Amino acid sequence: MASSLTPPASEPVAGLPVLSHIRKDFIWGVSTASFQIEGAANEDGRGQSIWDVYCRSGYVANNDTGDVACDHYHRYQEDVALMKTLGIQAYRFSIAWPRIFPQGTGAINEPGLAFYDRLIDALEAAGIEPWICLYHWDLPQALEERGGWMNRDIVGWFADYAWVIGERYGKRVKRFATFNEPGIFSLFSRSFGARDRSADEKLHRWIHHVNLAHGAAVDVLRETVADAKIGLVTNYQPVYPSSDKPEDVAEAKLISDYWNRAFADPQYRGEYPDLIRDAIKPYIQPGDMERIHRPLDWFGLNHYSPVYINSDPNAIVGLGWGPKPEGIPRSPIDWTIEPDAFRDTLIEISRRYGKPVYVTENGYGSNIEKPDANGEVVDPGRIGFLRDYITALDQAVAAGADVRGYMVWSLLDNFEWESGYSVRFGLIYIDYATLRRIPKASFKWFADVIRHARGTAA
Template sequence: MDKLAPPTNEPMPGLPSLTHVRPDFIWGASTASFQIEGAANEDGRGQSVWDTYCRTGQVANNDTGDVACDHYHRYKEDVALMKALGLQAYRFSVAWPRVLPQGTGAVNEAGLAFYDRLIDELEAAGIEPWLCLYHWDLPQALEDRGGWLNRDIVDWFADYARLIGQRYGRRVKRFVTFNEPGIFSLFSRSFGARDRSADDKLHRWIHHVNLAHGAAVDALRQTVADAQIGLVTNYQPIYPSTDKPEDITEAALIGDYWNRAFSDPQYLGEYPSLIRDAIAPHIQPGDIARIHRPLDWFGLNHYSPVYINSDPNAIIGLGWGAKPDGIPRTPIDWTIEPDAFRDTLIEVSRRYGKPVYVTENGYGSNIEKPDDTGAVIDPGRIAFLRDYISGLDAAIAAGADVRGYFVWSLLDNFEWESGYKVRFGLVYVDYATQRRIPKSSFRWYADVIRRARGETTT
């Protein structure tokens, strides 16, 4: 681990408002297995759908997750970074194909042992592990059997959840069933052509994921005493890009698919009204009760609003609209709207009536690199985090029950179709050498955590 980025004479944004954050508020960071682990062909790990997709040449620069951040071998160094940062909790995901190479059947002890070592290291550092069962890396062997379009996957996922609960449930109490099911459903490549012919596949997929969630909740309750279970959803305001009636109607529809297709049935016991009839053909007697299992908290991933228009040739009519002029944007062209973050926190707290944890929020850049001194200075990320954390504080002031914040991400990593050209980390990763260089935002976030704990900042 390189030393922290040194103080700089360049003006840096100040610390956020924390007037209303509770003393027991949890400060953390998040990562995901495929994005950081690497070791794709080691110790019996099976292939995932993302290993397969990376070989199609459609990821930027033909990047793959074969090495990624080499976290599989460097986890001790990465936990030391977490400890230096002052994290209270760390949200990570288990790679399903690492522990069950074929998705079902034979268990890979070497894969399970890796997460034992990681949890050991976190415990030694005083950091609570938050374990996510699924962050998009479906075993390819299950995709070959129909994946999420095959209703049998409900039992496959439940068996996987039971294995994880039995193995780690004495030491891990916080569990996430799925990360952003609205994203990996809406943008799945398993549907084939991106046109309206895929609509029914999407509806079947949504329902099977919801059923798998409910089955996993039951499996975790059976195997983990005092488990605290939640869903993590990417919940963003969906705005029409114009005032055309068809765009306004489409925005309302996409709001149900993007934000509520999973959280409503899981937390409220019914599908949202605009998509209920479309999913009805796939619902069997007793299904809604199987989905609507007791949950303990709500996980929110949030970056920026989404601007869309109506495209009659696209799946469910989802077209990408122009973003309004005059709104600040990140280097990767995502709008910066902390007021929308505040309002979303208020909305989900009221709608679902559960404690809310922000499980991802962060700033992506494609222009960061070490300066002549070797430091990585990122005032744009600091300003973003300051304004969004201040928005969180304002949401609490307005009555939202928000109890934790996890920045995305601890490390620069494999950013899906963008490969390694986009960086979200508090820590810069030199992929050629695997050097970790804490950015100026790392020092800044450490100061936020210390201040929130009533400690002296540097």
């Protein structure tokens, strides 16, 4: 069941973006996440994660699970060979905490550590830099049962986990992110139970504990990894009111602080944003803000599209989903396509946080892709999306944004959380029945972008 390393012969329907302003040392890459691709859920001593449990709850589309996923655990060499063909310089992936600590703390699982050693070996042999994210949502279930992120003790648990990762891989890996999208896994956590205003208090405690865990992990990585380059990966995008009603306008401003700045502001600027500061104040102990505000080296941006909000007094922090404006292009999964918002976001975060920005996720989701009669997967929508967003990135650099890298979500079609396997973001199509890898037309197109940019970048 080997993949074909030759991308589809079909010509892309969109030309290459004009890149006049990016740096010569600009980094091109792809991103994935452990639970979404690895599989091997019950192998080599791995413990259960909260997502293993949630998949058995019946809330995931088609009752899909991460038990096999893309089987990257066994097929990582094949996947790294595809990355080499693509021509990327960096690969951002996450470590599965329950693969390292099956119970979240205590005994270390050597076979789990050994898997990532093998992956890093393969990346080094391919000339691809590994970027490690410590946490991409797969909390060990054993820690969830001890209160998870609502238990302040998790700060120490996470620091211990970070110490093991830094000690094991720090001689070969220098790029680390503490968390992926804490604004998402906090606002939309199922750990809060009923999604009403009774969950507000839990959310505020959760936010502060994640920030403290971040600070503790940064200190540990500085201690264990010489010349570490550390950042946060956050989902940051415009939050627009769905109407001009005063309550919707106010709610959009509030949600922007929760979604975009509840983690980035304390971590990079040393303070919570204005609109949520008082709500979190009861959970702040003396010295906490200093523990959170540790020196960072880069800012990781995940961005897809703006969100449109209305006020719902019965929902957590009043967050309601409003209608999207008519006339804006949308992907097959109904996400608006607004590259100008991407450009403006890059400019905003570069100015607000003063750190080099790396786009750590950007991509196009579809629920209609499949191989054609020739066995090829031609995805003009994704090519057009990537072309327009990469062009917007170049425009942001021209306007002064310090953007130094871009990573597509994702290398592979994968488990897309509550959508299961019904949504595809990959440059590579996965036939889930056989696990065969089929590079899409967008794979060849992105490889052409990289070759062109590395040969002609300013």
